[in-house]
Amino acid sequence: MVDQKIYTASTTAPVNIAVIKYWGKRDTALNLPTNSSLSVTLSQKDLRTHTTASCSASFESDTLHLNGELQNISGPRQTACFRELRSLRAALEAADPSLPKLSTYKLHIVSENNFPTAAGLASSAAGFAALVRAIADLYELPQNPTELSRIARQGSGSACRSLFGGYVAWEQGEKIDGSDSLAVEIAPASHWPDMKAAILVVSAAKKGVSSTSGMQATVATSSLFPHRARVVVPQRMEEMIKAIKERDFETFADLTMKDSNSFHSVCLDTSPPIFYMNDVSKAAIRVVEELNRVSGRKIAAYTFDAGPNAVIYYLEKDEALVLGVLKGGLEHVPGFAVSGTAAIPEEYD
Numbered sequence: 001m002v003d004q005k006i007y008t009a010s011t012t013a014p015v016n017i018a019v020i021k022y023w024g025k026r027d028t029a030l031n032l033p034t035n036s037s038l039s040v041t042l043s044q045k046d047l048r049t050h051t052t053a054s055c056s057a058s059f060e061s062d063t064l065h066l067n068g069e070l071q072n073i074s075g076p077r078q079t080a081c082f083r084e085l086r087s088l089r090a091a092l093e094a095a096d097p098s099l100p101k102l103s104t105y106k107l108h109i110v111s112e113n114n115f116p117t118a119a120g121l122a123s124s125a126a127g128f129a130a131l132v133r134a135i136a137d138l139y140e141l142p143q144n145p146t147e148l149s150r151i152a153r154q155g156s157g158s159a160c161r162s163l164f165g166g167y168v169a170w171e172q173g174e175k176i177d178g179s180d181s182l183a184v185e186i187a188p189a190s191h192w193p194d195m196k197a198a199i200l201v202v203s204a205a206k207k208g209v210s211s212t213s214g215m216q217a218t219v220a221t222s223s224l225f226p227h228r229a230r231v232v233v234p235q236r237m238e239e240m241i242k243a244i245k246e247r248d249f250e251t252f253a254d255l256t257m258k259d260s261n262s263f264h265s266v267c268l269d270t271s272p273p274i275f276y277m278n279d280v281s282k283a284a285i286r287v288v289e290e291l292n293r294v295s296g297r298k299i300a301a302y303t304f305d306a307g308p309n310a311v312i313y314y315l316e317k318d319e320a321l322v323l324g325v326l327k328g329g330l331e332h333v334p335g336f337a338v339s340g341t342a343a344i345p346e347e348y349d
């Protein structure tokens with residue numbers, strides 16, 4: 001008898017913002033990085049991808065709709081995720097012949113972001129994490145988040161870190177097949193619950209140079225890059241993990257700002273140079289640096305990804321001061337459009 005049922009599962013995945021940045025691949029097909037990275041997962045109240053995965057014997061092709069628009073999923077990233085998840089499901093079906101053969105059915109995926117796509121707000125991270133989790137739930141796979149991170153990484157490198165809440169490291173790994181290039185939890189959000197993140201949406205426009213092509217250009221042409229990947233980041237990863245474990249905000253802030261500036265330096269050192277920050281971004285840097293100087297301690301930390309928008313980390317007790325100074329310092333800067341949302345890192349349920 002033909003199975004008429006439509007099987008379905010829904011999930012959400014959060015955005016993560018790196019405080020030690022991933023930039024550079026040693027293997028472009030498997031998204032294996034040249035250095036480890038570390039991120040904070042933001043609250044899903046403000047930034048998340050919601051994804052529903054369905055499969056049925058009656059579906060004719062695999063499809064993916066993002067924010068209502070049909071996407072091209074013939075690329076190697078989506079293909080790798082689908083192939084890996086289907087093969088894990090096929091192993092379950094081989095072990096238990098009473099299970100429906102979902103691995104042979106076509107998939108329909110429907111995703112929605114509640115934030116601007118591809119504007120340097122880590123949309124691909126939440127997107128691939130949600131896709132992998134939704135299909136893993138649909139297939140009732142037993143794999144834990146670290147095991148699923150191996151698959152999400154092949155969709156988009158930073159996606160592997162969005163399988164966890166709280167403070168997350170992506171260990172670069174050494175193996176040629178990428179089996180040890182995985183995300184691990186450094187600390188749950190509850191370990192440091194007064195950490196907050198404000199997002200300054202400087203521009204919701206799509207970015208000019210994609211991360212994927214930008215980082216390859218940097219690896220190929222920047223003479224600063226090998227020093228960053230081999231010397232600077234390994235040391236910083238250790239210091240950052242210690243700062244998080246000890247809830248040492250001043251060290252966390254210092255390393256976060258230094259690493260953002262180091263990442264944008266290797267972008268500038270790329271030929272031709274890559275500029276992700278604009279004049280409003282630079283004004284935000286000046287405001288935070290001045291706030292920290294006047295305060296006599298580091299109470300806020302800026303970080304910028306592959307776009308002009310800023311994420312500012314601070315502790316809850318300093319919220320009124322930090323947000324007040326940012327607003328006051330930036331509202332007269334031409335081009336400052338929206339002062340975005342504040343999000344606390346939270347548990348992943």
Ligand code: 2P0
Nearest residue numbers: 018021022156157158211212305306
């Ligand atoms: C990060 N970024 O660590 C860094 C900082 C942007 C700047 O991960 O080619 O979209 O899909 O592996 O993950 C953005 O790169 O790149 C990124 P792919 P991805 O968050």
